Structure formats: C-alpha cells, structure tokens
Amino acid sequence: MREKGELGEFLRSRRARIRPEEVGFASGSGQRRVPGLRREELAHLAGVSVDYYMRLEQGRNHSASDAVLGAVADALRLDQDERDHLFRLARPHSVAGTAADGEGTRPAVQQLLDWISAPALVMGRRMDVLAWNRPVCGLITDFGRLPVRQRNLPRLHLLDPTIGGRYPDRDMIAREIVGQLRIAAGIVPDDPALWELVDELKAGSAEFRHHWSQHTVRTKAYGHKRIDHPELGSLTLSYEITRFPQDAELSLLVYTAAPGTPEDKALHSLAR
Known part of the structure; x- marks a missing residue:
C-alpha cells in the first residue's frame, strides 16, 4: 500500500534539498543522477551504515533507536515539525476509530462552542468539522445544511469554488x-x-498537488487568515x-x- 512508502518519500525529499557542498561533499557537477545528497553521503553524516540507512528509507527497519533517528534528523537539517514527523513515520501504528472519524463530539463540547461568541468549530485529524457554533456558520458556511462528507475544511477551501474563492491566499491555505494532513x-x-481525501485534493487543486509533492509538514497553532466575505x-x-487533552485528535x-477594529465589529455582528 502506498502509505508504506511515506517514510522513503519523505527522506528522499529532504535529501534532495541539501546541496552536497553545503555539508562538505564535492558537488560532482554532471555526475549526479539525483539532486541533493546520495544515500551513502547521508548515512556517513548520520554515522550509520549505508545498508542500515537504505533499510530505513525503504521502510524495512522499524527498530531504529531514538539516537539513530535523531542523527538522521540532524543530518537532514529537519525542523521540529519535520523531526516529529520522521519519528512517527519510522514507527507506524494503527489507531482505533475515534470521534475524529466523524462520530461527533461530547455534548459538553457543543455546549462550550455555544458559549463562545466568536466563530468557532471543532475538527478531527482530517480537518472534518465535527461541531460548530452559529457565528462560524455566518463566517464560513452553514455546516448543518451540508452532507456529512462535505463538512471538511480542505474540501471547502480547495474544492468548493464558492467558499474557496473567498480566500485570496489560496497557496498559503493549501500549504x-x-x-x-x-x-x-x-x-x-x-x-x-x-487517502481518499488526499486523492480528491490532488485531482482538484494544483496548489495542493505542489505542496503535497514537496512533503510539506507543518503544525499550525495560530495565525491570520484573509477572507473576502460576501x-x-x-x-x-x-x-x-x-x-483537548483527553481527545488528542480533536482541535478547537x-x-x-x-x-475596536472593523473585524471586531464584523464578528460581533455574526454573534448577534
């Protein structure tokens, strides 16, 4: 199955972005068949054998220690999000179905949303919208009127022309x-x-295809978003x-x- 190759694709993408001369190897202009570092060069930098690294990149080594994975991460110059991603990919596991699979949320979570006057929603690991309040329906869309499958932020932002067209920073949103994901x-x-969602987004969004091919990995906990509201x-x-501490796959x-800003007045109008 294709998810089995995620680790290898991620490692190859990160090897490709490092120029050999940056880490002390001759560039060998005209002699390299692939961009970036070769496997044997990365293995040398990480202090492991070439065979060991090859088995790791091929997903055939699930017993790599923290020290080895850390050395590979250092050699690849990974940031914290990418480092965490490497550790997860190197130790795959299955997780039983949870509320993140679309089964809804605890009643108290909906009560919390109803008490929040600002636009707010709760989403699962695939960014499925599982619960929401009235102001966010005014800001984005009335989720209650959508089929359950369409209550998904990636689908709405990148595949729905009416809603997606309101966001001028489309490339940033795709990233x-x-x-x-x-x-x-x-x-x-x-x-x-x-994977079904990924296939849909790759088929319908050029921006998504680009960033997916780059193996972009990023945890986003806060930021700004521009919206051209009708x-x-x-x-x-x-x-x-x-x-939520006890529902780790759910996000608020x-x-x-x-x-005092125009945006503040706009959000108050949604709350009313």
Whole structure:
C-alpha cells in the first residue's frame, strides 16, 4: 500500500534539498543522477551504515533507536515539525476509530462552542468539522445544511469554488492543509478516508498537488487568515487552534479580532 512508502518519500525529499557542498561533499557537477545528497553521503553524516540507512528509507527497519533517528534528523537539517514527523513515520501504528472519524463530539463540547461568541468549530485529524457554533456558520458556511462528507475544511477551501474563492491566499491555505494532513498520515498511516481525501485534493487543486509533492509538514497553532466575505467585506482575522487533552485528535479553532477594529465589529455582528 502506498502509505508504506511515506517514510522513503519523505527522506528522499529532504535529501534532495541539501546541496552536497553545503555539508562538505564535492558537488560532482554532471555526475549526479539525483539532486541533493546520495544515500551513502547521508548515512556517513548520520554515522550509520549505508545498508542500515537504505533499510530505513525503504521502510524495512522499524527498530531504529531514538539516537539513530535523531542523527538522521540532524543530518537532514529537519525542523521540529519535520523531526516529529520522521519519528512517527519510522514507527507506524494503527489507531482505533475515534470521534475524529466523524462520530461527533461530547455534548459538553457543543455546549462550550455555544458559549463562545466568536466563530468557532471543532475538527478531527482530517480537518472534518465535527461541531460548530452559529457565528462560524455566518463566517464560513452553514455546516448543518451540508452532507456529512462535505463538512471538511480542505474540501471547502480547495474544492468548493464558492467558499474557496473567498480566500485570496489560496497557496498559503493549501500549504497549511498539506502540512496538517501529512502529520495525520504520519499518525495514522492506514486511514483509507485520509487517502481518499488526499486523492480528491490532488485531482482538484494544483496548489495542493505542489505542496503535497514537496512533503510539506507543518503544525499550525495560530495565525491570520484573509477572507473576502460576501456580506462583511474584506476581513483579516486572527485564529487560534488548541487541542483537548483527553481527545488528542480533536482541535478547537476560534477566529478573533483586535478590539475596536472593523473585524471586531464584523464578528460581533455574526454573534448577534
């Protein structure tokens, strides 16, 4: 199955972005068949045998120690998100179905959302929208009127022309979505619904295809998003994403704005 090759593809993509001369190897102009570092060069930098590294890249070595994975991560110059992703891919496991599979959330979670006056929603690991409040329906769409399968932020942002057209920073959104879905693939590599979603997004979004091919990995906990709302005009909103300690695969997304700004007034109008 294709998810079995995720580790190898990720490692190859990270080898390809390092120029040999940056780490002390001759570039060998005209003699290299692939960009970046060769396997034997990466193995040398990580202090492991070429055979050991090859088995790791081929997904045939699930007993790699923390020290070895850390050495490979250092040699590849991975950031923290990429390092965590490497460790997850190197030690694949299955996770039993949870609320993140679309079964809904605890009633108290919905009560929490109803108490929040700002636009807010709860999503699962595939960014499926599992619960929401009224203001976020005014900001994005009325999730209650959508089929369950369409209550998914990647599908709405990248495949729905009406909703996706409201977000001018389409490439940035695609990059963030890929970053999140790559992490989900590392956590639950044998999730068929995830791979079905990825196939749809690759078929329908050039931006998604580009960042997916780059193996973009990124945890996004806060930031800003520009929205051209059909009624409220152009908005630049802040957002915060936090997780539930006892439901680790669920995330709470809340949109906010600085007091007194036009965006703040717009969000108050949604709350009313």
